[in-house]
Amino acid sequence: MSALDDMRERLAAATELGEWEVRGKDVVIYDPNGFGAHRVVARVDHAEYTAPIANAPTDMGKLLAAVEGVLALHSPNDPTPSQPWVTCSGCTNGCSYPCPTVVALTEALEEL
Numbered sequence: 001m002s003a004l005d006d007m008r009e010r011l012a013a014a015t016e017l018g019e020w021e022v023r024g025k026d027v028v029i030y031d032p033n034g035f036g037a038h039r040v041v042a043r044v045d046h047a048e049y050t051a052p053i054a055n056a057p058t059d060m061g062k063l064l065a066a067v068e069g070v071l072a073l074h075s076p077n078d079p080t081p082s083q084p085w086v087t088c089s090g091c092t093n094g095c096s097y098p099c100p101t102v103v104a105l106t107e108a109l110e111e112l
């Protein structure tokens with residue numbers, strides 16, 4: 001799924017140098033070899049916005065894993081003589097693939 005691949009690539013690029021951490025009003029990446037050297041990711045004037053920004057990569061990684069897990073559960077099954085259509089592996093009602101779960105996720109990702 002292209003939207004998920006794009007998100008995964010952006011996340012990897014943003015966290016390539018390390019985890020994002022809060023340092024005062026800044027969200028920073030510490031250089032693991034730099035004896036305290038760091039790169040400022042964002043400078044935030046209001047403290048209530050610092051944590052969401054600092055946690056964005058971790059939260060995004062968890063959300064990607066959750067969506068990918070759901071999509072892995074709801075994958076296409078080959079037709080069989082008793083169900084001669086492509087069914088969903090995650091839905092027990094024999095519904096056709098893509099099922100409503102996959103359609104909902106796909107549509108939401110296309111809106112991004």
Ligand SMILES: [Zn+2]
Pocket residue numbers: 074075088089090091099100101102
């Ligand atoms: Zn399904």
